[in-house]
Amino acid sequence: MTKKQKRTKKTEPVETDSTYFLKLILFILLGATWIKFATPLQLGAFQLNGAPIGMLLGLVFAAHDHFAIDRKIEYAILIIMMVLTYFLPAGIVL
Secondary structure, eight states, X not given: OOOOOOOOOOOOOOOOHHHHHHHHHHHHHHHXXXXXXXXXXXXXXXXXXXXXHHHXXXXXXXXXXXXXXHHHHHHHHHHXXXXXHHHTTOSEEO
């Protein structure tokens, strides 16, 4: 006689509200992190005032997130914060 195998339901990981809020704060801070230059760099016809280091690091973190729906929100927060802090005096000046 063969033994009957029990079917077990795989539970999906659950993210708590505090973890989600902490991740949002992390992405806000990463989106606001720039390295700005005291004297702008000239690249042909373009003038480079800074580099969005936090945006690049945030994209790496968001790409490795297990929750695919949250990834879209994280990308949106990174882009909004990057655009806002480009015009504000936020970042590290070199």
